Amino acid sequence: xxxxxxxxxxxxxxxxxxxxxxxxxxxxxxxxxxxxxxxxxxxxxxxxxxxxxxxxxxxxxxxxxxxxxxxxxxxxxxxxxxxxxxxxxxxxxxxxxxxxxxxxxxxxxxxxxxxxxxxxxxxxxxxxxxxxxxxxxxxxxxxxxxxxxxxxxxxxxxxxxxxxxxxxxxxxxxxxxxxxxxxxxxxxxxxxxxxxxxxxxxxxxxxxxxxxxxxxxxxxxxxxxxxxxxxxxxxxxxxxxxxxxxxxxxxxxxxxxxxxxxxxxxxxxxxxxxxxxxxxxxxxxxxxxxxxxxxxxxxxxxxxxxxxxxxxxxxxxxxxxxxxxxxxxxxxxxxxxxxxxxxxxxxxxxxxxxxxxxxxxxxxxxxxxxxxxxxxxxxxxxxxxxxxxxxxxxxxxxxxxxxxxxxxxxxxxxxxxxxxxxxxxxxxxxxxxxxxxxxxxxxxxxxxxx
Numbered sequence: 001x002x003x004x005x006x007x008x009x010x011x012x013x014x015x016x017x018x019x020x021x022x023x024x025x026x027x028x029x030x031x032x033x034x035x036x037x038x039x040x041x042x043x044x045x046x047x048x049x050x051x052x053x054x055x056x057x058x059x060x061x062x063x064x065x066x067x068x069x070x071x072x073x074x075x076x077x078x079x080x081x082x083x084x085x086x087x088x089x090x091x092x093x094x095x096x097x098x099x100x101x102x103x104x105x106x107x108x109x110x111x112x113x114x115x116x117x118x119x120x121x122x123x124x125x126x127x128x129x130x131x132x133x134x135x136x137x138x139x140x141x142x143x144x145x146x147x148x149x150x151x152x153x154x155x156x157x158x159x160x161x162x163x164x165x166x167x168x169x170x171x172x173x174x175x176x177x178x179x180x181x182x183x184x185x186x187x188x189x190x191x192x193x194x195x196x197x198x199x200x201x202x203x204x205x206x207x208x209x210x211x212x213x214x215x216x217x218x219x220x221x222x223x224x225x226x227x228x229x230x231x232x233x234x235x236x237x238x239x240x241x242x243x244x245x246x247x248x249x250x251x252x253x254x255x256x257x258x259x260x261x262x263x264x265x266x267x268x269x270x271x272x273x274x275x276x277x278x279x280x281x282x283x284x285x286x287x288x289x290x291x292x293x294x295x296x297x298x299x300x301x302x303x304x305x306x307x308x309x310x311x312x313x314x315x316x317x318x319x320x321x322x323x324x325x326x327x328x329x330x331x332x333x334x335x336x337x338x339x340x341x342x343x344x345x346x347x348x349x350x351x352x353x354x355x356x357x358x359x360x361x362x363x364x365x366x367x368x369x370x371x372x373x374x375x376x377x378x379x380x381x382x383x384x385x386x387x388x389x390x391x392x393x394x395x396x397x398x399x400x401x402x403x404x405x406x407x408x409x410x411x412x413x414x415x416x417x418x419x420x421x422x423x424x425x426x427x428x429x430x431x432x433x434x435x436x437x438x439x440x441x442x443x444x445x446x447x448x449x450x
Contacts, residue, residue, distance in 0.1 A: 093123030
């Protein structure tokens with residue numbers, strides 16, 4: 001705090017802080033640690049006040065215990081006041097740590113799996129990055145924990161069936177997909193989780209009617225499917241196919257309703273107006289502008305946008321701004337306009353508190369273009385969607401409009417290779433854009449027949 005000024009002309013006046021001015025009233029040295037960090041209260045600095053609050057929240061864990069390592073990392077964080085705010089969150093990771101310490105439970109992945117993932121997501125990532133917990137592929141491991149949680153409330157025979165289906169069908173497919181492609185996304189985890197819940201509802205409904213799975217007939221199944229959503233029909237069909245192959249149920253037929261087509265109501269004028277805003281509006285943060293432009297121009301899902309790192313950026317020698325990027329490391333390069341290249345070059349967004357993690361992570365972490373608040377790792381997809389909507393940028397409609405535009409100009413195979421879409425998804429967008437002429441040719445052939 002500057003409280004005094006030396007004498008002299010206006011152009012040569014020098015401002016002074018409290019200690020340099022000789023004032024005893026303004027002495028900023030902490031009486032506990034002797035440091036000169038930001039004053040907090042009672043003549044102690046904010047760092048010492050943070051240690052007091054951490055001690056009140058977590059006690060004094062034994063040295064080398066996971067809780068002690070976490071407390072030390074938090075005490076040495078870059079923004080003590082942010083940690084103080086985190087400690088007061090009634091539904092955050094601080095409450096989870098307090099609960100585990102009060103129950104004398106070791107802080108590990110299994111203990112965190114018992115809580116809502118929204119509470120422990122950032123905490124788990126922080127514990128991995130500071131070396132307290134081993135790394136794991138979280139969506140697959142969470143699917144295993146979700147299976148146990150869904151099966152826990154079911155009666156004995158039903159619990160055995162749901163566990164067998166989840167372990168030998170859903171989990172097995174998830175692990176195979178991860179081994180084959182190296183990815184198992186949060187969206188895929190959500191789909192598997194939803195399928196487990198739908199099957200559990202079916203088995204609970206059969207138990208309430210006193211009908212065993214082996215006694216399920218087509219008439220009873222049709223009553224269950226009356227008014228059912230597309231997701232429930234898909235889950236039921238997958239489960240009954242698995243059960244019939246293992247002689248647990250009779251072969252039955254599930255009729256599927258036509259899926260609702262994606263919203264393609266955004267016009268090209270609206271889309272390009274949002275693109276221009278992303279590329280030119282300096283009042284919007286750079287990371288929001290870059291994410292919006294990537295969605296609007298290339299139809300890339302935000303789940304992939306947040307995973308982009310500096311290694312994905314293609315920057316030829318001798319150029320300051322990136323010329324393009326790739327969805328997969330070593331994959332084909334997607335060229336970008338110069339204005340977007342300048343935006344990407346400024347990432348991560350330095351003026352945002354998200355760009356500087358609270359805790360220093362281990363060396364060798366990826367250089368995320370959209371960093372999160374943890375020691376390492378990217379911002380969550382939900383968090384980025386919220387920030388984009390706050391600045392008036394749509395996400396789903398924008399992506400659909402971009403994919404329709406791309407599919408009208410590029411073959412499905414090119415869209416799949418460049419932007420990481422599946423062949424089925426690329427073909428579907430080509431059909432919606434009118435590039436698939438097979439239906440037209442078949443209709444003409446039928447028309448010409450006598």
